[in-house]
Amino acid sequence: MTSPRRSDDGTVGIAILGTGGIVRRSFVPAVKATPGARLVGVLSRDRARARAFADEVGIPEVYDDLGVLLKNPAVHAVIVATPDAQHEPQVIAAADAGVHVLCEKPMTATPDGCGRMAEAVSRAGVTFAMGYSLRFLNTIRTIREVAQGDALGRVWYARALWTSRTPAAQETWRTDRAQGRHWAIGRVGTHVIDLYRWCFGEPVDVKGNITRPRDGGPNDELSTVILTFPGGVVAELTASVLFPGGNSLEVYGEDGALLARNVLGYGLENPSLTVKGTPVAVTPNNAFAEEVADFVRAIRTGTPPLSGLDDGVRNVAIMEAAGVR
Ligand SMILES: NC(=O)c1ccc[n+]([C@@H]2O[C@H](COP(=O)([O-])OP(=O)(O)OC[C@H]3O[C@@H](n4cnc5c(N)ncnc54)[C@H](OP(=O)(O)O)[C@@H]3O)[C@@H](O)[C@H]2O)c1
Numbered sequence: 383m384t385s386p387r388r389s390d391d392g393t394v395g396i397a398i399l400g401t402g403g404i405v406r407r408s409f410v411p412a413v414k415a416t417p418g419a420r421l422v423g424v425l426s427r428d429r430a431r432a433r434a435f436a437d438e439v440g441i442p443e444v445y446d447d448l449g450v451l452l453k454n455p456a457v458h459a460v461i462v463a464t465p466d467a468q469h470e471p472q473v474i475a476a477a478d479a480g481v482h483v484l485c486e487k488p489m490t491a492t493p494d495g496c497g498r499m500a501e502a503v504s505r506a507g508v509t510f511a512m513g514y515s516l517r518f519l520n521t522i523r524t525i526r527e528v529a530q531g532d533a534l535g536r537v538w539y540a541r542a543l544w545t546s547r548t549p550a551a552q553e554t555w556r557t558d559r560a561q562g563r564h565w566a567i568g569r570v571g572t573h574v575i576d577l578y579r580w581c582f583g584e585p586v587d588v589k590g591n592i593t594r595p596r597d598g599g600p601n602d603e604l605s606t607v608i609l610t611f612p613g614g615v616v617a618e619l620t621a622s623v624l625f626p627g628g629n630s631l632e633v634y635g636e637d638g639a640l641l642a643r644n645v646l647g648y649g650l651e652n653p654s655l656t657v658k659g660t661p662v663a664v665t666p667n668n669a670f671a672e673e674v675a676d677f678v679r680a681i682r683t684g685t686p687p688l689s690g691l692d693d694g695v696r697n698v699a700i701m702e703a704a705g706v707r
Contacts (some may be wrong), residue, residue, distance in 0.1 A: 385662055386508045387458040395677050397423040399448070399472055400463040401435040402554075404486065408515075408648075410460050411671035419678050420555050426461045448472060452479040459509075459681060461674075465481050465555040466562035470495040477506040484677045484687075488512040488572045489694030491563045503691055511677045511687035512694040514576040518661045518669035518676070521645045521655060522577060525631065528657055529581040534635025540578065540617040544570040544629035544646050550597045550683065557599050565601035567592070568703055569630075571621030574648075574694060575607065575700050577631075578619070582611040584696065590704025596624055609706040646688035658681045 386489055396413050397494035398405050401424060413421045414544060432444035445451040451460075459482035462472050472491040476483050483503070489496045489512060503510040516522045546569070548556075551651060555561035562568060574685075579585070587610035592602045605636035608618045629647065633640040639660035644650040648669060655662045680687040 384478065384506065386482065386506065387455070389458055392418065392682060394419050394681055395458045395459060396420065397445070397451055397457045398441070398461045399425045399461060400462060401431060403428045406464040406465050407437065408670040409463060409674070410441070413461070413675040414440075414587065415671045416674045416678055418682065419674060422425040423451060423454065427452055434639040450474055452476060457481060459483065466564065466568060467491040467560065467678060470499055472514045473499045473608055477502040477508050477510075480506060480508060482509040482681045484511040484513060484674070487576070487694070488564055488698050488701065489567050489588065489613055490698065491631040493699050500695055509677070509681045509687065510691050511673070511680060512689040512691070513673065514689040514693060515572065515673045516573045516577060516646065516671045517580060517688055518667070518672035519648070520667045521642075521653070521664045522568070522662050524582050524646070524662060525633070525640065525642060525654070526577075528640050533657055534633065534640060535602070535637030537617055537633060537635040539634040540615070540632065541630040542629065542646070544572070544619070544621040545625040546627040547625055550579045550599060557597070557601055558691060559600045563601060565603060566621040566623045567602050567605040567607070567704070567706060569621070569623065571605055571607065572621055572701065574619040574621070575609070575697050576689070577697065578617045582617060583613050585609040585700065586609055588700050588703035592705040593698050599638050600657055602687055602706060605704070607700070609700070627678045631674070644646070
């Protein structure tokens with residue numbers, strides 16, 4: 383059994399798997415901004431693409447073979463930001479090599495795959511962080527405090543709608559069953575499921591309606607999930623790729639409501655948040671920088687990250703229970 387990797391000087395060497403949107407926009411700057419982290423390398427299917435990307439964003443080493451990347455002792459951790467179905471083999475290979483993992487959401491395409499990943503991570507004893515980055519946004523922290531606090535009186539109900547109009551032709555892999563089973567619900571709905579779990583605990587009942595009315599492809603275009611939580615809170619969400627972009631979140635208590643628009647996501651235009659009609663100002667922050675810092679802290683201290691294995695496993699199980707097939 384390989385021991386979890388540690389560096390002599392405590393610096394965490396991080397390699398990134400994937401060269402896509404989230405890596406370019408969020409993870410490269412976040413790792414560079416994290417004290418105690420060092421960006422070591424990047425993996426692509428294509429070495430020339432990896433080289434061009436690495437030169438552009440300033441990453442020293444490039445790989446087109448995960449096995450070779452994992453043999454580099456300077457790699458203590460990986461950030462897995464590839465299509466959902468690839469998370470499973472990549473996370474298992476990393477864990478088996480003693481390499482810590484920050485895995486993008488959703489954990490992978492199937493509940494069985496999540497189970498295999500959880501087994502490998504537990505066996506290896508490496509740190510595993512789930513990429514539920516919204517938890518690191520100040521706005522979402524504030525919403526959670528209000529939902530769990532006294533301001534609204536007893537909370538019974540929440541609902542959210544999150545949509546982005548994404549034609550199938552503009553997607554690379556989310557409509558491809560071999561690369562993932564979640565489209566609208568995996569793009570954005572999974573974040574709301576995580577938010578509800580973070581606020582209200584583990585749901586005791588899951589109902590769902592999953593449809594593909596426009597393109598009729600294999601993966602969901604309009605997904606509604608209704609969760610019932612211990613104590614009776616009901617929370618519903620709709621995720622869609624059919625309508626122009628935007629989102630709303632409402633939390634209702636016996637004494638009033640929290641109403642939010644365009645706060646689910648990063649740097650959205652015209653965000654607003656009111657509690658019982660009073661606007662609440664929240665200082666914007668960089669969720670990904672805080673997520674990577676939390677990952678590095680968890681590795682260094684051997685304590686859990688803010689979002690971990692169970693959050694990944696439970697979330698995919700909820701999407702399955704809602705009807706993703
Ligand atoms: N936390 C968040 O809010 C958030 C936001 C966006 C995405 N994500 C998650 O991050 C992961 C990546 O999403 P993304 O939006 O960055 O996707 P993307 O832009 O399509 O990038 C995915 C990357 O994976 C690599 N890849 C390997 N096999 C591939 C295949 N068969 N088809 C397409 N790409 C392939 C590609 O790099 P090479 O071409 O160099 O191999 C590609 O650049 C997903 O799990 C997604 O759910 C999370």
